[in-house]
Amino acid sequence: EADIYQTPRYLVIGTGKKITLECSQTMGHDKMYWYQQDPGMELHLIHYSYGVNSTEKGDLSSESTVSRIRTEHFPLTLESARPSHTSQYLCASRRQGGNTIYFGEGSWLTVV
Amino acid sequence: AQSVTQLDSHVSVSEGTPVLLRCNYSSSYSPSLFWYVQHPNKGLQLLLKYTSAATLVKGINGFEAEFKKSETSFHLTKPSAHMSDAAEYFCVVSDQFDTGKLIFGQGTTLQVKP
Known part of the structure; x- marks a missing residue:
């Protein structure tokens, strides 16, 4: 069982809102x-x-930005959401030297 | 550059009959190849992977795939389809230098009829 988590799983927001999709893994x-x-x-x-x-x-070019201040945390931010950002966003991780990629369950974003 | 082509966007089979999902790849090196499955509203699940060991790879849920370098193919098969196999299937090749950077095929929707 992979220890990689994404929140929120589902989000509906209005155009122009700022949102952050969280991704955390406890595998180091x-x-x-x-x-x-x-x-x-x-x-x-x-x-x-x-x-x-x-x-x-x-x-793929994206208007989103990311940060990596801590090893376990890799959030993705949209400063001003638009309907074209409606999509599923999947976070993944792997250890250095490993070829097994672990995926989170995904965040489904709908911008209205 | 690497690329993956899934030859069928939609495959429909009857329960209990064989499944064949076709995948061709393009790579200038010996690639790592994967099949992932995605059920509705679920995340990706790794079915199997090929990483230059045995050319016939066995995965979960009775699936297997054969790496054929001469044909640049990595087709996914299962002898007998089950209703629970209905999902989206992705053939994937990994970047030469970073196996976490994956190049996905367009996906094949598998429908299983009772």
Whole structure:
């Protein structure tokens, strides 16, 4: 059982609101990732981190930002949500040198 | 650059019949390949993975996949479908330098009819 948690699981918010999606893992993994999945589509990497104070943008351009102040915590923030941000966001992690990726259960965001 | 193509967006089978979900990949190196399953409103679950060991990989729930380098394929099979297998299936290849950076196929929706 993977120890990676995402909150909230489901969120409906209005346009222009600021939101933060939380992701925490208790496995001490250095590497963490955020993926975005539009309904019915494949997942795309939007952010990743190789450790504290390390963040990089992924293959898919995203208006979201991330931070990595603590090893276990990798929150994703949208400063001003728009309907185009409606999507599922999946957080993942793995340990240095490992090839098993652990996924959270996802956060479904709807912007109205 | 790596890429993954799932040849069928939708597959429909009858319960008890075999399942075949097709996947071709493109990679300039020896890739790590995965199959993930996503049930409605659930997170991703790893079915199986290939990481340059045995070419026939067995996964959970009776699924298996065969890595064929000559055909650049990694098709997912199951001898007998069960109703609970109905879900979205993703074929995935990992980045050469970071196995956590995954490239997903477009997904195949598996429908299982009673």
